[in-house]
Amino acid sequence: MADEPRTETLRLAGVRKSYGAGTPVEVEVLHGIDLSLQEGEFAALIGPSGSGKTTLLNLIGLLDSPSAGQLFIAGREASALGEMEATRLRGRAIGFIFQYHYLLPAFTALENVMMPMLAARGRADAQMREAAARLLARVGLTPWCNHKASDISGGQQQRVAIARALAMTPVLVLADEPSGNLDTENADAVFDLMRDVNETSSTTFLIVTHDPRLARRCDRIIELVDGRVVSDEPNSDVVRRGESASISARTASPTPR
């Protein structure tokens, strides 16, 4: 992590999330999360299954709204936005990478990368096509530009998904187990790619992972247990304290891959 002052990409202040609010079966899954990510941070979010990682990621990604608390994205209070505004902000400021690539199988790799730009601007143009081709070149997939998403390998599909997440030059990329479906070699390649993007463009990454190897390669590790942040510190501190084994234990998940 660099030491110079940076702008805040994400801030959560007392964010809570309950399901079944107002009913006898109300369950609070996030209990007042306070969290801040600076521009260019590369952070891992770890924790056992059921700890609320995906719920937190959905809130940050504006796919869901908090029951209480405030959420700021690039200085803007996103938790106060209406559905349309939130959709617009999500399209412009946030990129998603999922465990499964979720590319649109009917479209080519290039078209999949173009899709967020197309949704935002309404119609296709040559500039959009060029931008998408540049992104695919960056993830090393120029020869696969015009292949259907369903016709390329799992590793390539996930790289297309990364290119798609970067299409709108977001300030924040949320990755939910981005290498969960890949073998070690492809998982490393995908991780290297995200790291490279982070270093060259200062895009903030928040990566949910169960892979201790990958978590150790992040700059910061945030641990969530039972809907609470139980630890949040730079990875260098963790490593210095010799807690690598502990990370392995904390990221280990019974979740089927």
Add this chain to the structure above:
Amino acid sequence: MSPLALFESIVAFRFMREGLTQTLLIVLGVALGCGVIIFMSALLAGMQANIVRRTLNYQAPIQILAPDQVARSLREGGPDSLAVQIQPRSQQLRSIDQWQKVRADIARIPDVIGVTPVVSGPGFARRGEATKSVTIAGIENETYFDVIALPDKIVAGRHDVGPLDIVIGIELAKDLGMAIGDKMSLTTAAGVASTLTVTGIFDFGNKGVNERNVYVALRTAQNLLDLVGGASSIEVKVRDPFAAETIAQGIRASHDLEVDSWIKTNAQFFSAMAAQILANTLIRIFVGLTVALGIASVLVVSVVQKSKEIGILRAMGTARVQVLRVFLIQGGFMGLTGSLLGSLLAWGFLLLWRGIAKNPDGTPLFIVIIEPSLFAIACVGATFVGILAAIVPALRAARLDPAVAIRG
């Protein structure tokens, strides 16, 4: 920029291409539905037009006659009055009072496009020993053909009549063995006779009319039927034949005359036509509903199949309204392409029908009217039905929670 470059169209067409089999099946279903509607409508319109045309060939849309003579009781009715039986009067052939003024009045009605006086009455056509009863129609050359298209029906000779000319039907000519230039005697029941030369032979395509009607000059008929200077009827042509009864009612209200429209005199035909129109409308509604349900069911399935992709699109910043439009475009497209294909099918079928369905003499059994507007209406209607049918699945897709959809 082509509309196909729009985000919604691009996604809609890819989704349809992805589920090509179900897209093709539903398009085929819509095509069959539209084809049936177009084919039936064309056949019905042809049949109606045919009957209307044939009827109005020889009959004016509106006929004005002198009012019936009515016998009135001289005693006032009341509780003490005796039972009185009033015998109806026999109707004599009479002229319309001041028919020239009536004609001028009628001609001023905006929708009237032809007015002509006619002297009409019974008579006998005689040649040698053969006699046939006929209806004599005394016509005015200058105006009669504005109302009845007699010139188009002439198969031999000419249509205009001089004082000693007669135009007869093809059946009468056959029965009496007459040809152009032959002389025949025309006698009325009162015994007045005139010898006339056949100058024209017509064919209205109706045996009864071809046998019965004979046309002579107005003055000739006035003399024969003892109606000098008179007109037994005024025949009126109107722009829209189906408005004839309304116009007739207007004339009836302003003149003390008997006014008959062809709609009233052919009431049975019109009630049969109304029943056919009702049946056709019901068929259209049910076929339309079937088409709409077919499109809706295919799209509902598509929304379920594509829920993950919709979730991803939403996560990427696609607005609800954009997702809504993706599915409305699919519904509209299925309706439009289905109806275009259906139009093609119906057109082919109509041509085939025209070639196959013939009378023994080779004339078409039905005159099939292939009206371009019918195809246009069917296509616009089917597209509209497609869009309407897509509303429910489109709303379901737009309301999908992206987080839930992605998680599956």
